Amino acid sequence: MENPLQSVEHRDVRVRDARTAFFEQGAPADALVPMVGTVANSWSRCIQVGLEASARSAGVDPVTDSQLRETRDRNAFLLSHARGVLSHLYEQIRSTGSVVILSDGNGLVLEGMGDADFVSRADQVALKAGAQWAEGLRGTNAIGTAIAEQRPVEVVGAEHFFDCNAFLTCSASPIFDAGGQLMGVLDISGDSRSHERHTLGLVRMSAQLLEKRLFEAEFGREILVFFHPRMEYVGSLQEGVLAFNQGGELLGANRCALELLKLTRNMLRQLDFGLLFDQNFGVFVDRSMRDPHALSSLPRRHGERVYARMNMPAALMPAARSAPPPAPTKIAAAPARTSKSACSDGRVSFDCLDTGDARMGAAIQRATRMVGKDIPLLILGESGVGKEMFAKAFHDVGPRRSAPFVALNCAAIPENLIESELFGYLGGAFTGARKEGYTGKIQQACGGTLFLDEIGDMPLNLQARLLRVLQDRVVTPLGGAKPVPVDVSLVCATHRNLVDAVKTGAFRQDLYYRVNGLTVTLPSLRERTDIRAIVANIIAIETDGMRDIAVSEEVLTFFERYRWPGNIRQMHNALRVAVALLDDDEDLIDSTHLPEELFAMESDSDEPVERAEPRPRRIDVAPLQGAESLETIEKRAIEQVLEEEGGNVSAAARRLGISRNTLYRKLGRM
Numbered sequence: 001m002e003n004p005l006q007s008v009e010h011r012d013v014r015v016r017d018a019r020t021a022f023f024e025q026g027a028p029a030d031a032l033v034p035m036v037g038t039v040a041n042s043w044s045r046c047i048q049v050g051l052e053a054s055a056r057s058a059g060v061d062p063v064t065d066s067q068l069r070e071t072r073d074r075n076a077f078l079l080s081h082a083r084g085v086l087s088h089l090y091e092q093i094r095s096t097g098s099v100v101i102l103s104d105g106n107g108l109v110l111e112g113m114g115d116a117d118f119v120s121r122a123d124q125v126a127l128k129a130g131a132q133w134a135e136g137l138r139g140t141n142a143i144g145t146a147i148a149e150q151r152p153v154e155v156v157g158a159e160h161f162f163d164c165n166a167f168l169t170c171s172a173s174p175i176f177d178a179g180g181q182l183m184g185v186l187d188i189s190g191d192s193r194s195h196e197r198h199t200l201g202l203v204r205m206s207a208q209l210l211e212k213r214l215f216e217a218e219f220g221r222e223i224l225v226f227f228h229p230r231m232e233y234v235g236s237l238q239e240g241v242l243a244f245n246q247g248g249e250l251l252g253a254n255r256c257a258l259e260l261l262k263l264t265r266n267m268l269r270q271l272d273f274g275l276l277f278d279q280n281f282g283v284f285v286d287r288s289m290r291d292p293h294a295l296s297s298l299p300r301r302h303g304e305r306v307y308a309r310m311n312m313p314a315a316l317m318p319a320a321r322s323a324p325p326p327a328p329t330k331i332a333a334a335p336a337r338t339s340k341s342a343c344s345d346g347r348v349s350f351d352c353l354d355t356g357d358a359r360m361g362a363a364i365q366r367a368t369r370m371v372g373k374d375i376p377l378l379i380l381g382e383s384g385v386g387k388e389m390f391a392k393a394f395h396d397v398g399p400r401r402s403a404p405f406v407a408l409n410c411a412a413i414p415e416n417l418i419e420s421e422l423f424g425y426l427g428g429a430f431t432g433a434r435k436e437g438y439t440g441k442i443q444q445a446c447g448g449t450l451f452l453d454e455i456g457d458m459p460l461n462l463q464a465r466l467l468r469v470l471q472d473r474v475v476t477p478l479g480g481a482k483p484v485p486v487d488v489s490l491v492c493a494t495h496r497n498l499v500d501a502v503k504t505g506a507f508r509q510d511l512y513y514r515v516n517g518l519t520v521t522l523p524s525l526r527e528r529t530d531i532r533a534i535v536a537n538i539i540a541i542e543t544d545g546m547r548d549i550a551v552s553e554e555v556l557t558f559f560e561r562y563r564w565p566g567n568i569r570q571m572h573n574a575l576r577v578a579v580a581l582l583d584d585d586e587d588l589i590d591s592t593h594l595p596e597e598l599f600a601m602e603s604d605s606d607e608p609v610e611r612a613e614p615r616p617r618r619i620d621v622a623p624l625q626g627a628e629s630l631e632t633i634e635k636r637a638i639e640q641v642l643e644e645e646g647g648n649v650s651a652a653a654r655r656l657g658i659s660r661n662t663l664y665r666k667l668g669r670m
């Protein structure tokens with residue numbers, strides 16, 4: 001490894017000296033030490049396959065478009081998981097004029113991202129999809145040499161075998177699948193003058209992240225155990241991940257797991273949970289299911305103990321195993337009230353919310369154990385994930401269900417009104433106050449549940465007052481001297497990180513402990529595995545369980561892949577619009593019923609948003625008649641398709657690839 005304190009100039013001089021010794025004086029590679037051994041060995045390999053360092057160009061053409069398409073198809077699994085990582089990596093190097101490259105296991109570039117302004121047009125081609133960087137073709141280079149060496153490699157300037165590549169600096173890390181097979185290479189290439197020492201580390205970490213994603217996708221249907229001897233490393237890139245089947249047999253281990261447990265891949269198939277850890281697999285699974293976020297301390301059979309967290313796929317959860325899977329396309333098979341969804345009767349219940357997602361199921365189980373105990377519940381989760389619905393369901397299963405459920409959103413009302421809303425006031429307490437006074441939310445909730453949404457947004461001075469109310473169990477309305485006793489069960493929610501808010505002083509620590517009796521975290525919609533069941537719930541709510549509405553497979557697949565920045569609220573709005581757009585005789589929601597904003601909505605994700613645009617089908621319009629205008633041709637196409645579809649506007653719009661509204665607009669002009 002290179003001494004990090006060496007200057008770039010010093011390195012250049014050493015490399016030039018090494019080139020002279022190796023190429024002109026015939027010195028053997030091992031005599032070039034302390035030249036980078038990896039590079040010297042690569043030079044030797046290049047000589048052996050007959051490459052000539054002084055050749056004017058490597059003379060390697062990119063593969064043809066159809067060859068590239070084929071290779072990309074073969075690598076679809078890698079590509080689909082790599083896109084987010086590539087964009088994220090590109091964000092890190094955006095203004096450095098470098099490119100991020102993903103190649104397959106043979107060094108063929110599958111995807112390149114970034115502007116290669118630092119190189120000539122000809123060389124730009126060499127960094128784009130279709131270009132080949134195998135070492136045997138292009139001499140020493142980071143991608144090809146990382147493949148040959150099967151480890152991360154950096155090749156700077158004149159370390160490249162061919163003189164013509166000396167303007168480049170490249171850092172590459174191989175990507176291995178769960179079986180240890182090389183899948184591809186991640187690389188950053190740029191101008192050698194702007195070589196940055198930390199680039200290789202960045203590439204290596206990104207490759208590790210990608211391997212982790214690939215592992216989790218490959219074993220997504222198995223029980224995953226994430227572990228590390230140090231508690232704080234669980235959840236980091238350094239954590240080990242093991243995949244077990246339901247019987248506790250070991251199916252796979254990521255690279256970190258192999259290193260941490262000192263195992264080789266050949267040993268995997270002969271091992272099971274009990275041979276690795278001094279604990280019964282069933283006991284570990286049960287304990288982890290009771291509290292999926294908790295870390296278990298697991299004693300190893302031979303070695304130190306580790307901290308572990310388990311992930312159980314929804315399909316293996318006990319509830320999901322006994323319940324029949326939701327029908328794939330027919331969503332709300334409920335023409336009559338008898339077969340309606342658990343969500344359609346106007347009451348929110350945990351039954352209605354527990355639709356097969358493991359994390360949601362675990363949150364419901366935890367909260368259910370607190371019912372009736374008057375322990376404050378804190379619900380965490382992004383905006384729109386259903387925190388208020390969860391709070392309402394918690395209230396509705398408890399002994400206070402016949403008393404009021406009163407909600408106050410601390411972020412939705414102006415700061416100066418929160419105080420009077422919460423504590424109430426007597427008539428004439430302040431200018432603008434109602435003559436008859438106002439009973440604050442705390443008092444309104446008496447005997448029932450007070451739900452404080454977005455508690456993280458409560459101003460500090462009011463936090464102190466609320467704390468006093470919770471401690472003393474009395475509230476004093478503004479302008480009133482007499483404290484009134486309060487008896488409420490408290491449920492709070494926030495999308496903020498309250499621990500951080502406590503650290504920065506934005507949230508009082510003492511109040512945090514008061515509101516945080518039990519914390520549950522609700523998953524974002526994009527993480528949920530029961531999207532189809534939620535769709536069914538929403539349709540049942542929207543139609544009051546009275547209509548038999550199906551959703552097309554295309555829309556359901558889109559819903560499952562979309563990132564849902566606005567979570568269930570956004571999906572609810574989209575489906576509300578879709579249901580409203582259906583004609584009375586229509587019973588299928590397809591992409592033409594989805595609001596256009598859904599596709600225009602910016603996703604905050606690092607992955608591209610898939611679009612379920614209406615898919616136009618081929619329309620054979622009669623040949624042009626003389627010099628027809630575009631408008632006339634369009635008019636003829638619309639008339640023809642409408643006729644072919646028997647006047648059904650929805651079907652015609654679908655075939656034309658436009659929304660129904662657009663078709664109505666065009667018809668209005670005809």
Ligand SMILES: Nc1ncnc2c1ncn2[C@@H]1O[C@H](COP(=O)(O)OP(=O)(O)OP(=O)(O)O)[C@@H](O)[C@H]1O
Nearest residue numbers: 353382383384385386387388389537538568569572
């Ligand atoms: N499981 C579900 N099935 C059907 N609809 C749901 C479900 N969960 C939530 N919703 C719907 O999603 C929308 C948002 O829910 P809710 O207000 O409970 O979210 P929230 O997390 O409290 O949002 P915020 O943090 O913005 O206040 C509501 O329209 C609700 O009806």
